[in-house]
Amino acid sequence: MxxxxxxxxxxxxxxxxxxxxxxxxxxxxxxxxxxxxxxxxxxxxxxxxxxxxxxxxxxxxxxxxxxxxxxxxxxxxxxxxxxxxxxxxxxxxxxxxxxxxxxxxxxxxxxxxxxxxxxxxxxxxxxxxxxxxxxxxxxxxxxxxxxxxxxxxxxxxxxxxxxxxxxxxxxxxxxxxxxxxxxxxxxxxxxxxxxxxxxRPRVGPMRDIVATIQPEQDEIVRSDLGGTVCVQGGPGTGKTAVGLHRVAYLLYAHRERLARTGTLVIGPNASFLHYIEQVLPSLGELEVKQSTVDALVATAVEVRGTDPAPAAVIKGDARMAEILRRAVRSHVTMPAESLVVVRGSRRWRVPAYELEEMVRQLLDRDMRYGAARDALPQRIAHSVLVRMEAAGEAPDDRVQDAVARNPAVKAVVKSVWPPVDPAKLVLRLLSDAEFLAAHAEGLLTPDEQKTILWEKPARSVRSVKWSPADAVLIDEAGDLIARTHSLGHVVLDEAQDLSPMQYRAVGRRCSTGSATILGDLAQGTTPWATGSWAEALRHLGKPDAVVEELTAGFRVPREVIAYASRLLPAISPGLAEVASVRESPGSLSVRAVPRPAPDAPDAADAADTADAPDATDLDAAVVAACVESLAHEGSTGLIAADARIPVLAEALAAAGMSYLSPGEETTADARLTLVPASLAKGLEYDYVVLDEPAAVVDGEPDERTGLRRLYVALTRAVSGLIVLHAADLPEALREG
Incomplete structure (x- = not known):
C-alpha cells in the first residue's frame, strides 16, 4: 500500500x-x-x-x-x-x-x-x-x-x-x-x-504501552529468557509496563517452555495487582498468575499479626537463613546402637559406627533435610545387601526396597533423622530463648535475639498471630526441608522494598528459571529497603543479572519530576535524576494554606499546639483543589498521610463528594480516589492533590524513609499536581 x-x-x-x-x-x-x-x-x-x-x-x-x-x-x-x-x-x-x-x-x-x-x-x-x-x-x-x-x-x-x-x-x-x-x-x-x-487521560486500570514502547524499553522487553534483568527506573520511566510486556514477549517467543514451567508477576500489594491486572489480558496473555510476596509465602500458616519495625528488620535479615539452617540440622542425632535387620531366619547387623558414617556423609553433602532423610533408609538397605551378597545370596532391587521399609530401619531413621515441621521449628525458635541462642551464636547479638523473641510464647502453631516476616521464615525453613518448585520466569515489581529474606523467597521461585526485577532505589520506603541492586541480586540468587537503568521519563511532567527530584540528594545520593520528555507548563502548583492571624480568637490555641495548622482551613483547601482537578478530564488522586485519611474522608463526605479506595476501578462517573501515602506506590492519576507533605514525612519512623514516601507521592501525577501545606515544607522543597 x-x-x-x-x-x-x-x-x-x-x-x-x-x-x-x-x-x-x-x-x-x-x-x-x-x-x-x-x-x-x-x-x-x-x-x-x-x-x-x-x-x-x-x-x-x-x-x-x-x-x-x-x-x-x-x-x-x-x-x-x-x-x-x-x-x-x-x-x-x-x-x-x-x-x-x-x-x-x-x-x-x-x-x-x-x-x-x-x-x-x-x-x-x-x-x-x-x-x-x-x-x-x-x-x-x-x-x-x-x-x-x-x-x-x-x-x-x-x-x-x-x-x-x-x-x-x-x-x-x-x-x-x-x-x-x-x-x-x-x-x-x-x-x-x-x-x-x-x-491520554487515565481512567480505569493500567493499560498496555504496546503502541508507545521506546527503543531502550524494547531492548529490555526482548532480552533473552535465559538471563535475569534488573531494571532501575525512576517515576514515569515505564519500568512496570516494561516488565509486563517482557512477560508477554517471552510467552510469545518461548510459549511451550513457559507453558510447562509457569510464569508469575509479584507486586507490592493487592491494590497494585488490581491496577495492573488487565495489561497482560489486553495483549492476549491470560494464564500469567499474580501475587504479593506475603501471599506467596503465607501458605503454611495464617498471617494475623504484625511485627514492630526493629523485630521485622532482624527477621528479614539474611543471617536468619543460617540460623534456620542450623536449627533444622540440629534435629539430626548420631546413632548410638547397632541396627539388626531380620529377614526370614537370617539376621543382618549394621554397626553403629557405619550408621554414623552414613549420616555424616549425608550431612556433608548439604542436601535438603527431607531428601537426605529419604536417602538414609536406602543407604542402610544397600549396606545390608552388601552383607547378603557376601554371604552368597543374590538380592535384587526389590529386596533393597523391602529392607528400606523394614520396621527396624524405619525406627532408626526416625530416631536419627526425625521429620521436622517448618512452622513448629520457627515457633520454637521465636519462643525458646535457649534454642534461639544455641543457633544464633555468632550471628545475632543477645539484644537482637531478645528483640525477636516473643514475650508470651504461643502454645501451638494455630494459636500464633504470625506476622508476614514470620511467614517468610517458615517458607525458608520449608525450603531447607523440601525444595521449592521453581517457575520459568518471575517478574518482581517494587523490588526495592523487599528484605533479604523476602528476596530469598522470591529467588527460590525462579532458582532454575529467570527473573525481571523492577524498582527504584529512591522509592524504598520500608525500614529494610535495599541499599543497592548488587546486594539485592545476591540475596535473590542472581548475582550475574544485568542491571539496566531507565532515565527517560514519559509519564510525569518535567516540572513535577524536577520538583520531586530536589529530594534525591537526601534519599538516594548519586542516583540519576529522571529526564522527563514531557513539557507541561503549569502542571505544578504549590500552595500554602495561611495559619490563623495573630489577632484571631483561636490564635493562642494555635500557639499552644506548636504552630499546628488550622486543620479546617487545610481540609477546605484540599476539597477545593479536588473540585478544581476534577474539572479536567481523567482521574484524580488525593494522596495524604495515613493518619490524615479519616479526616479528609469526613471533609469529602461533608462536601457531598464521593470517592474510591485504592484498587477500586475509576470510571467516567467516579474519578476521585482517596489514597493513603503508604499505598500510593506504583499507582498513577491524571491529577494529584497532595495533602500536607510534612505529615507524610512525619508518618514514617525516620526522616529518610519519610522523604522517600513523599518522593513517591509527588510523582504519581500524569498531568498536574497540586501540593497543599499549612506546616512548613521539608527543607529540600522550600524555594531558594
Missing amino acids: GAARRRAYSPGGNTVSAPQTPDPTGPLSRERAHLTASRSALRAMREDVQSLDIRDVTANWVNAAVLEAQIEGRIKALADLAHTPLFFGRLDYLHAVGAETAGDAEGGTGERPPPEGAYTTLYIGRRHVHDGDGDPMVIDWRAPVSQPFYRASRKDPMDVGLRRRFGYTYGDLTAYEDEHLSDPAEAATSSKLLQAEIE
Whole structure:
C-alpha cells in the first residue's frame, strides 16, 4: 500500500486527522477499510475455534477436558475488544519480507503455518490476525519483523521506508502520522500521536504501552529468557509496563517452555495487582498468575499479626537463613546402637559406627533435610545387601526396597533423622530463648535475639498471630526441608522494598528459571529497603543479572519530576535524576494554606499546639483543589498521610463528594480516589492533590524513609499536581 506525503497537523508536523467529509478513496478511508477487514478476519478466526468438535479427536474424558480448556483459552485470546485498537502501526519495507518472518510465531497455539510469499507492507498490532488464505493482516508486535516499529531511526532505518502510526478515538481510527525514514529531506519531528497516547487521560486500570514502547524499553522487553534483568527506573520511566510486556514477549517467543514451567508477576500489594491486572489480558496473555510476596509465602500458616519495625528488620535479615539452617540440622542425632535387620531366619547387623558414617556423609553433602532423610533408609538397605551378597545370596532391587521399609530401619531413621515441621521449628525458635541462642551464636547479638523473641510464647502453631516476616521464615525453613518448585520466569515489581529474606523467597521461585526485577532505589520506603541492586541480586540468587537503568521519563511532567527530584540528594545520593520528555507548563502548583492571624480568637490555641495548622482551613483547601482537578478530564488522586485519611474522608463526605479506595476501578462517573501515602506506590492519576507533605514525612519512623514516601507521592501525577501545606515544607522543597 503506497503512501503519499500528507498535509500537516501543525507547522512542521506530519499528522493527518479525519476531515469532516472524509475522502472515500483517500489514505485514511483505506486504512479504516483495512481495520474493518481485520476485525472481520479476527472474528472468523474465533468462529473457527468455536466450531471445533473435540468428540472426534479425544480418546478419553481427561484429554477432552484438557483440550476443551485450551480451546476456551484460545477463544478468549481471540476476543476483539471494541475500544482497543486492533493495530496501531504500519511498516512499509523497502524490500520484501519473507513469509516465514511475517507469519505468526506462537508455536503450538493453533495458528496455521505461515503462507508462502513475501510482503512489503505490514500492520503491527496486539496480536496476529490472518485472512481466510492464511495471509497476515496484522502482525503481532512481538514478532521479529515488528521490531523496527520500535527501533528504526533515520540513522538506522532497518530497511523501513515508511513508519505510520495510527490515532484512535474510542476504538475508531481517526488519524495517522507518517515518518519517511529513508528520506533525508524530511525533517525529524516528535510524534504528536505518540505524545497524545502517552498523555491520554487515565481512567480505569493500567493499560498496555504496546503502541508507545521506546527503543531502550524494547531492548529490555526482548532480552533473552535465559538471563535475569534488573531494571532501575525512576517515576514515569515505564519500568512496570516494561516488565509486563517482557512477560508477554517471552510467552510469545518461548510459549511451550513457559507453558510447562509457569510464569508469575509479584507486586507490592493487592491494590497494585488490581491496577495492573488487565495489561497482560489486553495483549492476549491470560494464564500469567499474580501475587504479593506475603501471599506467596503465607501458605503454611495464617498471617494475623504484625511485627514492630526493629523485630521485622532482624527477621528479614539474611543471617536468619543460617540460623534456620542450623536449627533444622540440629534435629539430626548420631546413632548410638547397632541396627539388626531380620529377614526370614537370617539376621543382618549394621554397626553403629557405619550408621554414623552414613549420616555424616549425608550431612556433608548439604542436601535438603527431607531428601537426605529419604536417602538414609536406602543407604542402610544397600549396606545390608552388601552383607547378603557376601554371604552368597543374590538380592535384587526389590529386596533393597523391602529392607528400606523394614520396621527396624524405619525406627532408626526416625530416631536419627526425625521429620521436622517448618512452622513448629520457627515457633520454637521465636519462643525458646535457649534454642534461639544455641543457633544464633555468632550471628545475632543477645539484644537482637531478645528483640525477636516473643514475650508470651504461643502454645501451638494455630494459636500464633504470625506476622508476614514470620511467614517468610517458615517458607525458608520449608525450603531447607523440601525444595521449592521453581517457575520459568518471575517478574518482581517494587523490588526495592523487599528484605533479604523476602528476596530469598522470591529467588527460590525462579532458582532454575529467570527473573525481571523492577524498582527504584529512591522509592524504598520500608525500614529494610535495599541499599543497592548488587546486594539485592545476591540475596535473590542472581548475582550475574544485568542491571539496566531507565532515565527517560514519559509519564510525569518535567516540572513535577524536577520538583520531586530536589529530594534525591537526601534519599538516594548519586542516583540519576529522571529526564522527563514531557513539557507541561503549569502542571505544578504549590500552595500554602495561611495559619490563623495573630489577632484571631483561636490564635493562642494555635500557639499552644506548636504552630499546628488550622486543620479546617487545610481540609477546605484540599476539597477545593479536588473540585478544581476534577474539572479536567481523567482521574484524580488525593494522596495524604495515613493518619490524615479519616479526616479528609469526613471533609469529602461533608462536601457531598464521593470517592474510591485504592484498587477500586475509576470510571467516567467516579474519578476521585482517596489514597493513603503508604499505598500510593506504583499507582498513577491524571491529577494529584497532595495533602500536607510534612505529615507524610512525619508518618514514617525516620526522616529518610519519610522523604522517600513523599518522593513517591509527588510523582504519581500524569498531568498536574497540586501540593497543599499549612506546616512548613521539608527543607529540600522550600524555594531558594
